[in-house]
Amino acid sequence: CIVVCILGRANIVWPGLNSPVMRGRELVRQQKLPEDLERQKALLKMRDEMKTFRSLKLTPLERGWSGTKMPGRSIGAPDPVGDDTFDGFDTKVLEMKTVFNMKGNHGRKRRLSVLVVTGNSHGLAGFALGKAVDTRAALRKAKNRAGQKLMYIERYKEHTVFHDFFTQFGKTKVFVTKKPEGHGLICHRAIKTICEVLGIKDLYAKIEGPTNLQHIVKAFFLGLLQQKTHEQLAEEKGLHVVEFRKEEDYFPTVVASPSLCRSQDQIQPDEVLDFTQHVLGDRVVLKRKKFPPFYTKLPSWENHLLKMEKIRNHDKVRLHLLAEYGEVRSFLTEKYPECRPAKFQKHQTPEIEEEITQ
Numbered sequence: 001c002i003v004v005c006i007l008g009r010a011n012i013v014w015p016g017l018n019s020p021v022m023r024g025r026e027l028v029r030q031q032k033l034p035e036d037l038e039r040q041k042a043l044l045k046m047r048d049e050m051k052t053f054r055s056l057k058l059t060p061l062e063r064g065w066s067g068t069k070m071p072g073r074s075i076g077a078p079d080p081v082g083d084d085t086f087d088g089f090d091t092k093v094l095e096m097k098t099v100f101n102m103k104g105n106h107g108r109k110r111r112l113s114v115l116v117v118t119g120n121s122h123g124l125a126g127f128a129l130g131k132a133v134d135t136r137a138a139l140r141k142a143k144n145r146a147g148q149k150l151m152y153i154e155r156y157k158e159h160t161v162f163h164d165f166f167t168q169f170g171k172t173k174v175f176v177t178k179k180p181e182g183h184g185l186i187c188h189r190a191i192k193t194i195c196e197v198l199g200i201k202d203l204y205a206k207i208e209g210p211t212n213l214q215h216i217v218k219a220f221f222l223g224l225l226q227q228k229t230h231e232q233l234a235e236e237k238g239l240h241v242v243e244f245r246k247e248e249d250y251f252p253t254v255v256a257s258p259s260l261c262r263s264q265d266q267i268q269p270d271e272v273l274d275f276t277q278h279v280l281g282d283r284v285v286l287k288r289k290k291f292p293p294f295y296t297k298l299p300s301w302e303n304h305l306l307k308m309e310k311i312r313n314h315d316k317v318r319l320h321l322l323a324e325y326g327e328v329r330s331f332l333t334e335k336y337p338e339c340r341p342a343k344f345q346k347h348q349t350p351e352i353e354e355e356i357t358q
Contacts, residue, residue, distance in 0.1 A: 011036050065189050070096045070114075072193060075139055078118055078147030091118040091143045092193050095213045099131070112138040115214060118146040119197030126150040127194075127217055153198055153224045157181075160202045162230065163279040167223030172215040175285055176223055177204040180245075190216050198224075228279070230256035238262040241275070249319055 008018070015021045015028045022028065055068070064072030070093045077089040095115040100108045111131050116139070119125030126149040130142025156162045160178050167174050174191075179202040185192045187205035190213055195203055207216065230241045234256040241256040272278050295301055321328050328341050 009039065011039075064093070070139075072189065075116070075143055078143050079140070081147070086118075086120075086147055088120045088122075089118055089147070090121070090197055091116050091146060092197060093139070094127070094190050094193060094217060096135075096138075114138040114142040115217065116142040116146050117194050117197055117217070118143065118150075119194075119199070121197060121199040123153050123155055123199055124150050125153065125194065125198045127221065129214070151221070151225065154227065154229060155198075155200060158199065160200060161224070162227050163233075164276055165223045165227060166280050166283055167219045167226070169215045169219035169222060170212070171209045172212060172219050173208040174216065174219045174223060175206045175208070176220075177206075178202075179204055180247075188216060191220050194220060233275075233279070234258045237278070239267075239273075249315075249322065251319070251322060 011033045013019050013028065013031050013033060015030060019028055058068055062073065064070060066072070073093055075091050075093060077086040078091060080086065093114060093116050095113070097113050099111055099113045101111065103109050111133055112135055114130045115127065116130070117125060117127040126146045128142050128145035128149055130138050130140075130145055132138035132141055154162065156178070159181055161176060162178070164175075164177050167176070179186075181202055183202040183204070185195050185201070185203055187195070187203060188207055188211070191203075191205050194217065195201070205220070228236070234241045235258050238258050238260065239262060240254050240258070243253045243255045244250045245253070267273075272282060277284070318328055333340055
């Protein structure tokens with residue numbers, strides 16, 4: 001039995017690996033033996049006779065938040081309901097704990113409580129809580145309940161939230177900040193798991209107060225559902241929503257416009273026009289003061305400031321010229337058109353090089 005198992009499924013003799021190199025005075029050669037039909041039965045018999053069982057290792061992608069524990073692990077899509085199937089959905093466990101309930105006739109009754117979230121990575125997601133005596137029954141019940149409580153969450157350019165928002169459930173407070181593409185998910189692991197099943201790729205979230213997992217999940221979903229699109233904000237304020245992006249040199253871009261825009265005279269002097277302050281409900285997020293670096297106290301820093309004095313506002317002037325004229329120019333550009341700054345090209349053609357030399 002042991003020899004059959006050692007030779008492997010292909011039943012090939014490898015000298016020095018699964019058989020001796022010399023058998024007596026004869027050299028053992030590599031050869032393929034006839035297929036062994038009893039090999040699988042012999043393996044199962046050996047496994048049944050084993051007294052100890054070693055748990056199977058999970059691949060790094062299948063592991064949860066901590067080792068082989070269930071929170072953070074995927075349990076598949078919810079079961080189909082009639083003809084409706086959950087294609088493309090994935091369910092992840094957020095919390096699994098043991099709870100007890102005192103009964104008058106049975107005493108302490110033990111059950112498992114499982115909190116899961118399911119989604120299709122395209123804005124459709126739902127969460128639910130399931131309880132049962134058996135682990136598999138609790139997971140199945142929570143997974144199927146989550147599939148029946150789906151909510152659609154709108155995303156900005158399919159990668160982040162529309163704006164910063166503050167949300168609260170109980171004593172748990174969550175501050176969510178919109179981030180550009182490539183930033184990633186910097187937040188609590190439960191919020192990160194929810195964002196993965198929702199399809200949100202870039203976000204920053206800060207939690208204040210208790211980190212009760214069920215409160216975090218409920219607070220985050222409340223904040224997502226209470227979001228307002230740029231069109232809704234424009235109609236609400238009666239003003240244009242303008243975006244400034246660093247990669248576009250902070251060039252103003254109109255994102256949304258109202259059907260009827262108010263004039264400057266109709267805007268009250270004390271009206272809040274800051275976008276972030278408006279969407280946060282006039283709340284101001286407390287941020288730690290940034291202390292100046294150590295090198296600002298050195299004499300060399302003063303020399304650096306003197307050298308950079310000539311070009312200290314060039315970026316602002318460049319942005320102003322782009323906004324006013326659509327290009328970088330001066331008041332002498334019309335009089336001396338040959339001094340117009342040439343656009344940078346990585347690979348210049350020979351014709352352009354000849355014009356430059358002439």
